[in-house]
Amino acid sequence: MDPPFNEIYKTLLYNQITNTERDVPEIPFSFSVTAVVEEVELPVIDVSRLIHGAEKEREKCKEEIARASREWGFFQVINHGISMDVLEKMRQEQIRVFREPFDKKSKSEKFSAGSYRWGTPSATCLRQLSWSEAFHVPMTDISNNKDFTTLSSTMEKFASESEALAYMLAEVLAEKSGQKSSFFKENCVRNTCYLRMNRYPPCPKPSEVYGLMPHTDSDFLTILYQDQVGGLQLIKDDRWIAVKPNPRALIINIGDLFQAWSNGMYKSVEHRVMTNPTVERFSTAYFMCPSYDAVIECSSDCPAYRNFSFREFRQQVQEDVKKLGFKVGLPRFLNHLY
Numbered sequence: 001m002d003p004p005f006n007e008i009y010k011t012l013l014y015n016q017i018t019n020t021e022r023d024v025p026e027i028p029f030s031f032s033v034t035a036v037v038e039e040v041e042l043p044v045i046d047v048s049r050l051i052h053g054a055e056k057e058r059e060k061c062k063e064e065i066a067r068a069s070r071e072w073g074f075f076q077v078i079n080h081g082i083s084m085d086v087l088e089k090m091r092q093e094q095i096r097v098f099r100e101p102f103d104k105k106s107k108s109e110k111f112s113a114g115s116y117r118w119g120t121p122s123a124t125c126l127r128q129l130s131w132s133e134a135f136h137v138p139m140t141d142i143s144n145n146k147d148f149t150t151l152s153s154t155m156e157k158f159a160s161e162s163e164a165l166a167y168m169l170a171e172v173l174a175e176k177s178g179q180k181s182s183f184f185k186e187n188c189v190r191n192t193c194y195l196r197m198n199r200y201p202p203c204p205k206p207s208e209v210y211g212l213m214p215h216t217d218s219d220f221l222t223i224l225y226q227d228q229v230g231g232l233q234l235i236k237d238d239r240w241i242a243v244k245p246n247p248r249a250l251i252i253n254i255g256d257l258f259q260a261w262s263n264g265m266y267k268s269v270e271h272r273v274m275t276n277p278t279v280e281r282f283s284t285a286y287f288m289c290p291s292y293d294a295v296i297e298c299s300s301d302c303p304a305y306r307n308f309s310f311r312e313f314r315q316q317v318q319e320d321v322k323k324l325g326f327k328v329g330l331p332r333f334l335n336h337l338y
């Protein structure tokens, strides 16, 4: 069932020891179970006010969304419109698909090639290993799927309800940053988005390995549905903090594209997932992405980033991960004219 994490752990540990013996400089671990990370409740926003609220309530809600996106890059939404039924079904289907034998998952033809991922193929040391497996699925795989399984129909429902929420939030954020809110319905259609099912198996060495290594998301915004195990952490005011799970809420985070498009107003914040020694954890993410040809162009007279297409951005991320072992991301696109 589990991918061969123990084997890869041993190989990377061996590399680390031999590198130390050969005096290859090692970057010290930046985390350990003994390091205390404060657990906090992210800002909670009742988004039903956007639909049912009076004018004043709606404005207040919009301001809360914009403020959390500027100050945290992360927030939680309640009364979000995604039905409990769809969320529960999604989780059941996800558990079922990950229960399949590793061989079956890695050769799975359910989704396009490369959708099933585990660990970090480019890792050269333990710090770069993610102790998790995922199905990172382009929505085109679901829409074009002809064998209507419960998995694909559940993913389709999850995506369509997430899409409605994502449009609503993205349009508020566009309005509050003086950008065109029509951009999203024109450029981020169902088939350009991604759905990612994550599973974090228990890890016997939680102080040495991440569940998911630190990263920012390469999208406009992410909607995350997580279980109650906990483990998600993010940077706030230069410190790692742990997110307290809230069963009623979905987590929203700003991705790289929104940071560039809003000229740095909204923050794409680094986050990571810690492992748990005894309990497995599941999460599902909906990534709101534009088409590969869409150009990320901010309307400011003094743009911090040069214009770039989503294709260019993805290619650069993939190239960096392959060559350097990590994602450089937005700093690659800084506008050096200013």
Ligand SMILES: C=C1C[C@]23C[C@@]1(O)CC[C@H]2[C@@]12CC[C@H](O)[C@@](C)(C(=O)O1)[C@H]2[C@@H]3C(=O)O
Binding pocket: 120, 122, 136, 196, 213, 214, 215, 216, 217, 218, 317, 318, 321, 325, 326, 327
């Ligand atoms: C090795 C990596 C692949 C990844 C960027 C990273 O440096 C670390 C995490 C990975 C991740 C996880 C969430 C998203 O699926 C993703 C697109 C992202 O932004 O960070 C992937 C990156 C990727 O697959 O390119």
Ligand SMILES: O=C(O)CCC(=O)C(=O)O
Binding pocket: 196, 198, 212, 217, 224, 226, 231, 232, 271, 273, 282, 283, 285
């Ligand atoms: O599982 C989580 O809590 C976070 C997942 C995540 O960051 C991602 O899939 O990009």
Ligand SMILES: [Fe+2]
Binding pocket: 215, 216, 217, 271
């Ligand atoms: Fe992420």
